[in-house]
Amino acid sequence: MNTYNCLLCGVGGQGTVLASKLIAYAAMQKNMNVRTSETIGMAQRGGSVVSHVRCGDNINSPIIAKHTAQVLIAFEPGEAVRCLDYLSPDGVVIVNNKAVMPTTANFGAQYDENEMFDYLKKNVKNLIIVDGNDICNKCNSNKVLNIALLAVAAKTNKLSIGIDELKKAIKFKIPEKFHDINIAAVDYAVQRYI
Amino acid sequence: MSKIEFLMGNEAIALGALHAGVNVVCGYPGTPSTEILETVAKMRDDSVYVEWSVNEKAALEVAAGASYSGARTLVTMKQVGLNVASDPVMSLAYVGVKGGMVIVSADDPGPISSQTEQDTRHFSRFSKLPCFDPSSPEEAYEMVFEAFEISEKYNTPVILRPTTRVCHACASVKVKDNKIIHIPDGFVKDTMRWVIFPKTSYMNHIRIEKRYDELSKQFCESKFNFINGTGKIGIACGGISYAYVCEAVETLNAWDKVKIFKVGTPHPFPEKLAVDFIRSADKILVCEELDPVIERELIFLCGKYNLQCNIFGKYTDNSPVAGENTVESIMGYIADFLGIDYSEKIYKPDVNLPVRPPVLCAGCPHRASFYAVKKAMKGKKAVFSGDIGCYTLGNAMPLDMVDTCLCMGADVTIAQGIHRIDSDTVNFSFIGDSTFFASGITGVINAVYNNTEIVLIVLDNSTTAMTGQQPHPGTGVTMMGDIVNKISIEKILEGIGLEYIKTVNPFNLEESVNAVKEAAALPGVKAIIFKAPCIAVSKPQKYLTVNNKCIKCKKCINEIGCPALVYTDKGVIIEKGLCTGCGLCMQICPVNAIE
Numbered sequence: 001m002n003t004y005n006c007l008l009c010g011v012g013g014q015g016t017v018l019a020s021k022l023i024a025y026a027a028m029q030k031n032m033n034v035r036t037s038e039t040i041g042m043a044q045r046g047g048s049v050v051s052h053v054r055c056g057d058n059i060n061s062p063i064i065a066k067h068t069a070q071v072l073i074a075f076e077p078g079e080a081v082r083c084l085d086y087l088s089p090d091g092v093v094i095v096n097n098k099a100v101m102p103t104t105a106n107f108g109a110q111y112d113e114n115e116m117f118d119y120l121k122k123n124v125k126n127l128i129i130v131d132g133n134d135i136c137n138k139c140n141s142n143k144v145l146n147i148a149l150l151a152v153a154a155k156t157n158k159l160s161i162g163i164d165e166l167k168k169a170i171k172f173k174i175p176e177k178f179h180d181i182n183i184a185a186v187d188y189a190v191q192r193y194i
Numbered sequence: 195m196s197k198i199e200f201l202m203g204n205e206a207i208a209l210g211a212l213h214a215g216v217n218v219v220c221g222y223p224g225t226p227s228t229e230i231l232e233t234v235a236k237m238r239d240d241s242v243y244v245e246w247s248v249n250e251k252a253a254l255e256v257a258a259g260a261s262y263s264g265a266r267t268l269v270t271m272k273q274v275g276l277n278v279a280s281d282p283v284m285s286l287a288y289v290g291v292k293g294g295m296v297i298v299s300a301d302d303p304g305p306i307s308s309q310t311e312q313d314t315r316h317f318s319r320f321s322k323l324p325c326f327d328p329s330s331p332e333e334a335y336e337m338v339f340e341a342f343e344i345s346e347k348y349n350t351p352v353i354l355r356p357t358t359r360v361c362h363a364c365a366s367v368k369v370k371d372n373k374i375i376h377i378p379d380g381f382v383k384d385t386m387r388w389v390i391f392p393k394t395s396y397m398n399h400i401r402i403e404k405r406y407d408e409l410s411k412q413f414c415e416s417k418f419n420f421i422n423g424t425g426k427i428g429i430a431c432g433g434i435s436y437a438y439v440c441e442a443v444e445t446l447n448a449w450d451k452v453k454i455f456k457v458g459t460p461h462p463f464p465e466k467l468a469v470d471f472i473r474s475a476d477k478i479l480v481c482e483e484l485d486p487v488i489e490r491e492l493i494f495l496c497g498k499y500n501l502q503c504n505i506f507g508k509y510t511d512n513s514p515v516a517g518e519n520t521v522e523s524i525m526g527y528i529a530d531f532l533g534i535d536y537s538e539k540i541y542k543p544d545v546n547l548p549v550r551p552p553v554l555c556a557g558c559p560h561r562a563s564f565y566a567v568k569k570a571m572k573g574k575k576a577v578f579s580g581d582i583g584c585y586t587l588g589n590a591m592p593l594d595m596v597d598t599c600l601c602m603g604a605d606v607t608i609a610q611g612i613h614r615i616d617s618d619t620v621n622f623s624f625i626g627d628s629t630f631f632a633s634g635i636t637g638v639i640n641a642v643y644n645n646t647e648i649v650l651i652v653l654d655n656s657t658t659a660m661t662g663q664q665p666h667p668g669t670g671v672t673m674m675g676d677i678v679n680k681i682s683i684e685k686i687l688e689g690i691g692l693e694y695i696k697t698v699n700p701f702n703l704e705e706s707v708n709a710v711k712e713a714a715a716l717p718g719v720k721a722i723i724f725k726a727p728c729i730a731v732s733k734p735q736k737y738l739t740v741n742n743k744c745i746k747c748k749k750c751i752n753e754i755g756c757p758a759l760v761y762t763d764k765g766v767i768i769e770k771g772l773c774t775g776c777g778l779c780m781q782i783c784p785v786n787a788i789e
Contacts, residue, residue: 011550028200028366036364040225040307046757047552060440062330062363065521066538078548085541102548103757111548119545142771 003056004032004160005064006153009083010075011100012039012049015146018173019073020051022150026161026169027055037062046103048079055160070158073149075132076100077116084123092126094152096145098133128152128193135189143178144185151186152193163190195371203331203360206367207298208233210338212242213369215376217265217293219244220253222632223661224272225307226361227300231270232664235673244673246664249602249632250275254282254297261291261351262388264378266342270298273312274601278633280317286351287321288398289390293378294345294352296338297323301357303483303518309582309601311516313484314355318461322402324409325353325461326418329436331365333458337418344412348405357483359434359518410462418458421471425451427532428475428503430488432457435481435519442525446534463491472496472503479531480507483519506531554587556758557734557774559700559726560653564588564595565754565778566706566724567622567651570714576620577612581605581634583626584660584728585653592755596624603633609648610641620714621648628658628666630683635690641719642691649713650692650721652683655728663730687721694720701726703781735775740766744787750779 006023008016017038024034032055039049052064064086072087074080074095087093099113120127135148147170153159154166161169163186170182201209208230211219219242221231235244243260247253250271257267271279276299283297299317302308318325326341328334334356341352386394413419429452431439436456443449455471455478457464472478472495480489489507496503506512513519513527522538529536554561564585567578580586580596581604589596598608609623625634630652641648658664665671670680687695694716696709706724713720737758744765751759751766758772759779768779768788780788 012552024200024364028198034200034364034366037359038362038364040362046555047550058444060330060437060444061434061521062359062365062437063521065441065445065525066541081543081545082547084543099548101760102550103553103755104549104551110546112546115545119543 003054003059005069006053006071006073006159007064007069007083007086008051008053008073008075009079010049011079012047014075015143016049016051016075019146019150020053022166022169022173023053023055023159023161025173026165029165029168030161032056032160033059035059035062048082050083071153071156073153075145075149077113077120078111081116081119084120087124090125092128092156092158093120093124094128094130094149095120096132096149097129130189130193135185135192138188139181139185141181144181147182147185148189151189155190155193196368197371198366199369200364201331201335201367201369202229202362202364203328203334203356204229204362205233206331206335207338207354207356208237209369210335211268211296212237213373214339214342215266215374216268217242217376217378218257218260219268219270220247220257221270222247222250222253222275223658223664224275224300225661226302226358227270227272227275227298228661228664229361230298231673234268246666246673248667250279251282254279254286257295258282258286258291260378261293261295263293263381265293266376267293267295268298269295271300272308273299273301273314274309275299276314276317278602283323283351284321285390287323287402288395289388290349290398291345291351292349293376294342296341296345296354297351298354298356300361301355301484303357306358311484313487314353315460315487316485318353318355322406323351323353323461324348325355325459327433327458327460328354328356328360329433329456329458330360331363332367333418334360335367335369337458340416340418344409348409350402357433406462410465413459413462413464414467416459416464419456419464419467421453421455421467423449423453425449425453426476427452428455428471428478429453429481429528430455430457430471430478430492431481432460432488433483435483435524438519438521438524439481439528441521442528445525446529446532446536448528448532448534451532457488460487460491465495468492468495469499469501472501475503477504478506479512479527480505481513481519481524481527482507551590552587553590553755553757554584555729556756556769556772557729557776558584559655559724559728559776560585560588561593561754561756562700562703562706562726562776562778563651563653563724564593566700566703567710568593568595570707570710571620574620574714575618576622577609577616579605579609579612579621579623581625581629583629585624585626588624590755592752602629603637606634606637606648606650607640610644610646613646613648617647622651623648624651624653626659627652627654627656627668627683628664631667631681635686638687638690638692638719646719647717648719649710650719652721652723654683654723654725657728657731659728659730663728683723692719692721695723696721697723697725699726700724701776701778703778729774737770737773737775738768738777738780738788740768741787741789743785745785747784749784750782750788753782754778
């Protein structure tokens with residue numbers, strides 16, 4: 001495999017950008033070429049956001065082509081379904097089990113998270129559902145969801161980086177006072193989900 | 195000497211300018227250009243001056259003065275900002291510069307965060323300024339150096355025109371270890387050069403027309419323009435579409451069939467290279483975003499040189515006239531053109547996906563301001579003219595408080611025009627603090643001078659929120675890190691001659707509603723300044739909770755639509771991670787269930 005494509009999707013404010021930066025940094029430490037692309041601007045205000053991360057040889061576009069992402073990291077189940085056409089046929093989906101209700105749901109635009117999980121289970125061969133709340137509670141921080149999902153992705157061997165490389169990236173990219181909780185989140189997520 | 199750094203396109207442009215010895219950098223925030231100037235401010239050494247100017251016109255003129263004085267200057271803005279700056283740009287194209295000037299105007303195909311899908315490449319042709327169009331962050335970095343060189347060689351401003359997918363993409367970029375030292379020699383008086391007059395403009399017009407051919411020849415040798423491949427089917431492209439074309443040709447395994455013409459300088463067009471390309475191709479497909487600029491140039495050259503080649507693109511409906519390209523869309527155009535079987539099924543999962551339009555944040559003071567005006571005007575005939583910023587989102591349900599939005603500052607003047615026709619309507623204009631300083635003040639003067647009747651609502655949240663909290667004249671800080679006097683919106687309005695100016699905290703609902711009612715009943719131009727900081731620049735108070743008095747009437751949700759208020763089968767709950775404790779919902783609850 002020469003090119004690693006990872007799509008991260010979620011809702012503005014969930015921490016997809018930092019997660020994509022960690023993958024990019026760790027891949028660059030392995031002398032890989034990296035391109036990423038982020039959603040910035042008006043859509044960030046509670047809207048759907050995606051980060052594209054591409055590592056390896058021969059990459060031109062910063063945007064992943066449909067059906068070519070080996071890994072889809074979804075911070076929210078509805079967003080996983082929305083972005084599923086990016087996934088390659090043998091790709092893996094790592095999805096947080098907690099739905100984020102849109103404000104519009106309060107005005108009749110109903111959103112049923114179970115419908116999303118049913119759809120994912122039916123359409124995804126390699127699906128890993130992560131209990132984000134559980135990990136956040138174990139680590140006493142609601143900020144470690146992105147790191148936990150990333151750790152599960154790294155453990156699948158389909159991401160361009162492994163667990164040790166992820167830990168190094170955390171130590172380099174995140175302020176020192178948050179190192180321990182984030183490393184704990186990695187360890188717990190890996191032990192719990194693989 | 196060089197090293198590899200992982201940079202966003204906008205960071206690459208900023209570093210390119212710093213490494214090219216830029217002395218003065220000015221701009222006005224606007225997605226997708228904002229991070230360029232922010233990166234300059236973060237990475238600069240003491241020899242570099244940087245400012246957020248009040249608007250793009252001011253930015254360009256400050257930079258022009260510095261360039262007259264020999265400085266290398268960079269001016270940053272989004273494409274609609276170039277409209278604001280167009281008066282000085284058009285004249286400066288004639289007068290020219292001494293120190294190099296690069297104007298970055300970031301285009302936004304889609305559009306993703308803009309009012310228009312206008313194409314700066316046209317503006318470059320219109321103003322006769324050379325234009326560079328990067329296809330990646332790496333190329334953007336390199337282009338800045340060449341843009342400064344061209345600028346000084348021809349004494350002309352040069353446009354660099356990235357698009358969103360270059361500005362906000364990151365890549366491993368090879369950057370220089372050292373920077374060029376450029377020392378400005380100061381302003382030298384020369385009225386024939388620096389004072390624009392009809393006679394000198396006639397001479398300058400001849401001068402700038404003449405350089406077209408010379409630049410076109412030089413650009414044929416530029417590394418940013420090239421022909422790649424040996425096939426007989428031509429594909430012409432520029433900007434991010436070049437990256438998509440490469441991906442698509444690779445995926446379709448069609449490198450032996452095609453020949454790619456990549457255009458990095460859409461103006462002046464690399465004519466000889468283009469003619470060689472046209473002559474060597476059986477037919478040509480053009481892949482570009484926004485307007486058919488490359489396509490038109492190729493068609494023009496076919497006529498000019500009597501070349502027999504069919505050019506396909508937007509004019510032939512091979513690609514759409516609006517919206518951005520993607521790898522898949524371009525794959526479709528190329529496959530179709532080559533007769534390769536390819537069809538991208540439109541993905542439509544048979545589920546009800548959550549709809550997530552952007553909304554005002556929980557605790558946003560704009561929500562409280564809009565709600566107060568709405569409540570005060572209930573049952574009355576009123577029109578609410580809005581403007582550019584986070585507060586455009588006040589149009590969403592349930593607030594529904596933006597009836598018009600056009601361009602920066604237009605709320606104030608649109609309201610005046612509506613008043614001239616619907617004089618029995620109360621005309622409100624909503625403007626943010628940064629927009630007020632950028633282009634709202636002249637509109638208020640126009641209102642007072644022409645004796646009209648509007649209620650001006652200034653939404654003062656002490657920052658430029660939409661683009662990510664940039665300082666402005668009312669915040670008392672500059673991009674150089676200096677603490678300066680805050681310019682008072684009240685005193686400006688007083689100076690213009692408004693007699694009713696009231697500053698209210700919008701989170702005090704009763705006082706706010708009363709102020710609006712009072713202002714609406716008075717004649718002339720009245721102003722209410724709703725003053726409360728953006729949640730991104732202030733500390734939240736303790737989150738609120740719903741007690742067991744809640745009667746599940748959902749009034750709080752239905753009236754203000756705060757994202758922190760969620761209705762569940764147990765009744766209304768407040769998301770503690772989102773709630774800032776602003777207290778607006780407390781004042782709406784009929785049974786005191788929120789505390």
